[in-house]
Amino acid sequence: MDGTQYSWGGRFSSAPEAIVQRFNASVAFDQRLAPQDLAGSRAHARMLESVGLLSAEELARLLGGLEAIEGEIKAGQFQWDEALEDVHMNIEARLVELVGPVGKKLHTARSRNDQVATDVRLFIAEEGARLIASLARLRRALIDAAAAHVDVLLPGYTHLQRAQPVRLAHHLLAHEARLQRDAGRVRDALRRQNQSPLGSGALSGTPHPIDRQQAAKTMGFDTVTSNSLDAVAARDHLLEVMAACSIASVGLSRLAEELVLWSSQEFGFVRLADAYCTGSSMMPQKKNPDMPELIRGKTGRVLGDFVALAVAEKALPLAYNKDLQEDKEPLFDAVDTLRDCLDVMAGTIATAQFQPEAMAEALADGFLEATEVADLLVASGLPFREAHHRVGTLVGRLVAENRRIPDLSDGEWQALGLAPETARARVQAEAMIEAKTQVGAVARGRVLEAIEQASQSLEAE
Numbered sequence: 120m121d122g123t124q125y126s127w128g129g130r131f132s133s134a135p136e137a138i139v140q141r142f143n144a145s146v147a148f149d150q151r152l153a154p155q156d157l158a159g160s161r162a163h164a165r166m167l168e169s170v171g172l173l174s175a176e177e178l179a180r181l182l183g184g185l186e187a188i189e190g191e192i193k194a195g196q197f198q199w200d201e202a203l204e205d206v207h208m209n210i211e212a213r214l215v216e217l218v219g220p221v222g223k224k225l226h227t228a229r230s231r232n233d234q235v236a237t238d239v240r241l242f243i244a245e246e247g248a249r250l251i252a253s254l255a256r257l258r259r260a261l262i263d264a265a266a267a268h269v270d271v272l273l274p275g276y277t278h279l280q281r282a283q284p285v286r287l288a289h290h291l292l293a294h295e296a297r298l299q300r301d302a303g304r305v306r307d308a309l310r311r312q313n314q315s316p317l318g319s320g321a322l323s324g325t326p327h328p329i330d331r332q333q334a335a336k337t338m339g340f341d342t343v344t345s346n347s348l349d350a351v352a353a354r355d356h357l358l359e360v361m362a363a364c365s366i367a368s369v370g371l372s373r374l375a376e377e378l379v380l381w382s383s384q385e386f387g388f389v390r391l392a393d394a395y396c397t398g399s400s401m402m403p404q405k406k407n408p409d410m411p412e413l414i415r416g417k418t419g420r421v422l423g424d425f426v427a428l429a430v431a432e433k434a435l436p437l438a439y440n441k442d443l444q445e446d447k448e449p450l451f452d453a454v455d456t457l458r459d460c461l462d463v464m465a466g467t468i469a470t471a472q473f474q475p476e477a478m479a480e481a482l483a484d485g486f487l488e489a490t491e492v493a494d495l496l497v498a499s500g501l502p503f504r505e506a507h508h509r510v511g512t513l514v515g516r517l518v519a520e521n522r523r524i525p526d527l528s529d530g531e532w533q534a535l536g537l538a539p540e541t542a543r544a545r546v547q548a549e550a551m552i553e554a555k556t557q558v559g560a561v562a563r564g565r566v567l568e569a570i571e572q573a574s575q576s577l578e579a580e
Contacts, residue, residue: 144201145444151451152206153192155241156234157185160210162337163229163317170328172228177221184218185210206238207231228329230321232351232439237317239447241338243360246454247309253461254302254367255577260468261295262573264288269566272548273388273478274487281485284548287473289561292569297370299576304363312356315340319347322438352438354428357450361425364453371460372418375411378467382408387477392470395463410467414460421456424449479548486514488524488546491554495537495545509535 135143161182168178188210191197203209208231215222265288275285315335318325324347331343344350381388391408399405431445489510496506513535517523524546532539544550556562559569 140202143204143441145205145447146199146201146203146209148451149206149235149447150199150209152235152238152242152447153197153210154189155238155245156206156210157189158241158338159234159237159317160185160225162334164225165337166330166334167224167227169333170330172327172329173224177224180218180221181214181225184214184222187217188213205231205235207234228318228320228325228327230319230351232321233316233319233347236319236351236353237315237338239357239450240312240314240316240340243312243356243450244309244339246458247305247360250305250364250454250458250461251302251580253458253465254298254305255580257461257465257468258295258298258302258573258577260465261291261298262570262577264468264471264473265291265295265566265573266570268473268475269563269570271473271475271478272482272552274481274485281481281487283490284482284487284551285561286552286563286566287475287478288566288570292566292573294370294374295573298367299573301363301367301370302580304366305360308356308359308363311359313341314344315342316344316350319344319350322348322351348438352435352440352443354432354443354446357446358425358428358432361421361428361450361453364457365422365425368418368421368457368460371457371464372415374464375414378411378471379408379415382411386481388474388481390472390474391467392472395467395470410463414464417456417460421453424453424456482548483523486517486524487548488551489514491546491551492524492535492537492542494554495542496535499536501536 134140164173164178164181164185167173168175173181188197191213197209197213199209200212203212211222211226214225268287268291271287272284273287273290274281275283275290315331315338317334317338318329318331335341335343378389378391380386382391391406391411393406395408395410396406397409399407427449428446431442435442492513493503493506493510496509497503501509513524517526525543527535527539527542529539532542535542545554552561553563556565558565
């Protein structure tokens with residue numbers, strides 16, 4: 120079959136220039152949509168038969184041909200032809216070769232515009248489910264690590280300065296909480312996009328007596344799109360999924376950054392497994408946290424994918440425009456990159472060895488007790504602003520004297536307005552943590568509740 124003529128149709132008297140053919144073709148990347156294209160074609164063929172546009176014998180031949188093509192693709196034997204431009208025309212041309220002229224009937228009441236829109240929505244549904252599964256694996260790794268380190272204490276930080284003591288479990292669950300929202304964002308996007316565009320035609324529908332709801336149900340969609348122009352022109356559902364990927368990537372980058380910092384000799388809070396690190400080509404002593412660094416670096420790539428599609432779509436009139444061919448590569452890259460990052464991070468967390476001794480040592484410096492002392496003064500009746508000023512003045516003096524708050528004498532505690540024994544007991548790390556018992560805080564009982572709730576939520580999802 121003359122692929123060029125089959126692709127470009129009877130309107131043209133000459134084949135495109137070679138560079139135009141290459142520039143125009145998308146089959147090099149959209150062949151990834153072959154499983155979705157075959158699924159959509161099967162549903163469409165069955166619907167055409169049910170409304171009388173195909174005979175039962177024609178349907179059987181078409182389904183047999185599509186099955187044969189699926190086998191060729193899975194076996195790596197399918198011959199993709201750039202002259203046929205895209206995945207749709209390649210499959211249709213091969214179908215005609217296999218089953219004869221009846222293969223040309225498959226495109227009845229269908230355009231490549233609603234065909235590709237359907238394929239992409241099916242792809243998003245499948246890949247979105249895989250993203251949620253990868254998010255779940257990382258969430259499970261964080262929950263398990265939290266459960267194993269409930270009694271490990273470390274400094275919590277603001278501005279990368281030691282601030283107040285927290286439980287390591289609480290810190291890990293903070294990342295899990297964000298990942299839970301990431302999963303929710305993906306689910307929301309999947310729910311909104313789960314409508315079938317098939318039957319919208321090129322832009323205005325079709326005069327044939329098709330049953331869009333039947334085809335939609337066969338493919339697993341909840342319903343059909345409500346406007347044919349929107350159905351073939353819209354790409355905001357891709358943007359929504361990619362926005363969810365971008366937000367998840369940003370959160371993942373923050374976790375990666377902490378692992379990079381914590382695994383440094385300056386922190387020493389965690390040792391990453393050798394399987395998730397690399398060495399130096401020159402310095403034999405080096406063990407580099409390259410996996411977290413790569414995850415951090417790939418955030419820009421996922422964000423760039425979102426921006427690329429948003430810019431491609433921003434000035435397009437309705438309905439379909441060739442610019443929309445640029446939707447697939449950013450989408451594919453965003454979901455692939457995020458999924459790989461999630462899976463690598465899940466392994467990194469699951470095999471990480473946290474270092475309680477180094478964390479405990481870090482609790483001794485930085486005046487982490489200062490806020491607790493101010494709160495004790497408030498509990499004794501002093502206004503907080505006055506307590507804040509009084510403790511700030513104390514810290515300034517202790518810094519100059521190279522002393523710490525636990526070094527205060529009985530007289531100094533009394534001069535501050537606090538009973539020495541009570542104050543000394545309350546400025547111990549465990550006591551400071553256990554004083555915070557409200558929902559969402561760091562007391563041991565609350566953290567144990569949070570671990571159980573996170574685990575139950577993950578299982579329910």
